[in-house]
Amino acid sequence: NVVEEICEQFRHLIEDGQLCELLYDNGKPKHESAAQKIFYAIAYGYCKQNNLDLSPEANSGRGPVDFKISRGFNAKVLVEIKLTSNKQLEHGFTKQLPAYQEAEGTLTGFYLVIHNGGASEARLEKFTRLVNETPQPAPRVIMVDGIPRPSASRA
Numbered sequence: 001n002v003v004e005e006i007c008e009q010f011r012h013l014i015e016d017g018q019l020c021e022l023l024y025d026n027g028k029p030k031h032e033s034a035a036q037k038i039f040y041a042i043a044y045g046y047c048k049q050n051n052l053d054l055s056p057e058a059n060s061g062r063g064p065v066d067f068k069i070s071r072g073f074n075a076k077v078l079v080e081i082k083l084t085s086n087k088q089l090e091h092g093f094t095k096q097l098p099a100y101q102e103a104e105g106t107l108t109g110f111y112l113v114i115h116n117g118g119a120s121e122a123r124l125e126k127f128t129r130l131v132n133e134t135p136q137p138a139p140r141v142i143m144v145d146g147i148p149r150p151s152a153s154r155a
Contacts, residue, residue, distance in 0.1 A: 002046055002047075002050050002052060002069075003069050003077040003079065003108075003110060004110070004140075005046065006039075006042060006043045006046045006047075006069075006079075007079065007110050007112060007142050008142070009042055009046075010038070010039050010042050010043075010112065010144070011112075011142055011144045013038075013042065014035075014038070014114065014144050014145070014146055015144060015145050015146075018148070019038055020145075020146045020147065020148050020149075021148055022034060022038060023035060023038075023114070023116060023146050024116075024148065029083065029085055029116045029117070029118060032081060032082065032083050032086065035081050035083065035112075035114055035146070036056070036066055036067075036081055039066075039067065039079070039081060039112070040054070040056055040067070043067065043069065043079075047069060050071075051071065052069050052070065052071050053068075053069065053070045053071070054067065054068075054069055055067065055068040055069075055070070058104075060100070060103040060104050061103050062099045062100055062102070062103040063096075063099075063100070065078045065079070065080055065097070065100040065104070066078075066079055066080050066081050067079040067080075068104065076104050076105070076106040076108070077106065077108045077109065077110065078097065078100050078101055078104060078106060078108070078109040078110070078139075079109070079110045079112060080092055080096065080097045080100070080109065080110070080111050080112070080139070081112045081114065082111065082112070082113055082114070083113075083114050083116045083118060083146075084113060084114065084115045084116055084117075084118045084119035084123075084124065085116055085117070085118020085119065086118070089113065089119070089123075089127060090126075090127060090130060092111065093111050093127075093130065093131065093134075093138075093139060093141065094130070094134070097109045097111055097139045098138075098139065101139070107137045108140075109139035109140070110139060110140050110141075110142060111139040111140065111141045111142070112142050112144060113127075113141060113142070113143050113144065114144045114146040115143065115144065115145050115146055115147060116146045116147065117147055
């Protein structure tokens, strides 16, 4: 539940707290590592408060997952972050995160997808259909609108 709360707080701050501005440099999208750093900054306080271990780039043999959050050996949740501009968006959901989950021995994973204008509407719709048609258990997908919006005084 705490990891879901972290992911939702990340979504809220990117969408409504204008942290999306940190994902761009002069209007050009930054690398996914910018989003990962923002997630780490948000997750750190939650994990400290709840006595959870936060491990960025944890590697159990199938490659490094963006984040592993755990309490003891059995309670593990993985978080993978992808920008919609990433050509591996579908692969990350269908293959990459499930492989990390298998290596870690957990069924619980969150796939944070940040829309940064890097995908067509057709590609986003195709991805949404894939998510909706994937049998459970599957990683939980949280879509985040990372496109900067005008200030309320100009909207």
